[in-house]
Amino acid sequence: MTLADALAHTPTFAAAATLLGLAVGSFLNVVIHRLPKMMERDWQAQCAELAGQAPAPAAPYDLARPPSSCPSCGHRIRVHENVPVLSYALLRGRCAGCGAGIGIRYPVVEALTGALTGYAAWHFGFGWAAVGAMLFLWCMIAASFIDIDTQLLPDSITLPLLWAGLLFNLHGTFVDLQSAVIGAAAGYLVLWSVYWLFRLATGKEGMGFGDFKLLAAIGAWLGWKILPLVILLSSFVGAVVGIALIVLARRGREVPIPFGPYLACAGAIALFWGQGLVDQWLRGLG
Numbered sequence: 001m002t003l004a005d006a007l008a009h010t011p012t013f014a015a016a017a018t019l020l021g022l023a024v025g026s027f028l029n030v031v032i033h034r035l036p037k038m039m040e041r042d043w044q045a046q047c048a049e050l051a052g053q054a055p056a057p058a059a060p061y062d063l064a065r066p067p068s069s070c071p072s073c074g075h076r077i078r079v080h081e082n083v084p085v086l087s088y089a090l091l092r093g094r095c096a097g098c099g100a101g102i103g104i105r106y107p108v109v110e111a112l113t114g115a116l117t118g119y120a121a122w123h124f125g126f127g128w129a130a131v132g133a134m135l136f137l138w139c140m141i142a143a144s145f146i147d148i149d150t151q152l153l154p155d156s157i158t159l160p161l162l163w164a165g166l167l168f169n170l171h172g173t174f175v176d177l178q179s180a181v182i183g184a185a186a187g188y189l190v191l192w193s194v195y196w197l198f199r200l201a202t203g204k205e206g207m208g209f210g211d212f213k214l215l216a217a218i219g220a221w222l223g224w225k226i227l228p229l230v231i232l233l234s235s236f237v238g239a240v241v242g243i244a245l246i247v248l249a250r251r252g253r254e255v256p257i258p259f260g261p262y263l264a265c266a267g268a269i270a271l272f273w274g275q276g277l278v279d280q281w282l283r284g285l286g
Contacts, residue, residue: 021117153210158163165220175223
């Protein structure tokens with residue numbers, strides 16, 4: 001049996017994809033932590049250039065350099081300490097060098113990425129649809145956690161994701177190309193319109209431009225017909241979470257809440273079950 005034959009067997013493909021997802025989840029933790037810092041460095045360099053100043057010298061800092069280390073003691077993370085989920089459990093959530101606590105988010109991101117990647121393989125089967133679904137979900141996870149931390153949705157994630165969606169749909173992987181193009185345009189313009197209406201009515205900014213681009217990317221992958229479902233689901237979950245934070249966590253009404261994670265969650269639901277949910281809704285209306 002060849003490797004292609006083995007992967008064509010859905011349970012085998014799903015198991016292999018889950019292992020791949022765990023490894024990708026470990027990398028996404030690096031992206032979530034470092035990408036905002038890289039963006040901040042770029043902004044500082046641009047500001048210095050505009051001011052006619054030389055950028056301050058700094059050691060290389062990107063997704064590969066410097067090697068991962070403990071922020072408390074500088075202990076370099078060794079290979080056997082970086083096995084997704086398992087290392088966290090064996091180390092009991094503590095640094096091997098100084099015993100400082102390691103955030104629970106790291107294994108959560110790894111486990112979430114592994115589970116969603118495996119399910120994408122199971123749901124779509126071996127082929128381009130599964131590959132596209134995995135890429136879509138990985139970007140959604142990274143964007144969501146960055147938005148939670150910084151209230152930023154990086155263009156370096158949302159814009160390539162949008163173009164990738166259009167490319168995957170050149171031959172109708174998820175929807176036809178026309179629906180994908182309209183979905184990208186409509187996704188951006190819907191939230192752009194809401195932004196400006198809210199700003200004209202209140203004088204305040206209700207959301208960031210990154211949200212427009214993220215919904216445009218979802219539209220490029222899943223088509224314009226799925227956008228009402230995505231907007232409804234994300235708005236409902238966002239409202240429930242927002243009210244819960246105000247009531248239970250005593251969070252002030254003026255404290256902004258990132259909308260990207262709710263869009264991403266709704267996009268993932270729509271990826272797997274969107275067409276079925278839309279069909280049921282239409283049958284209910286009929």
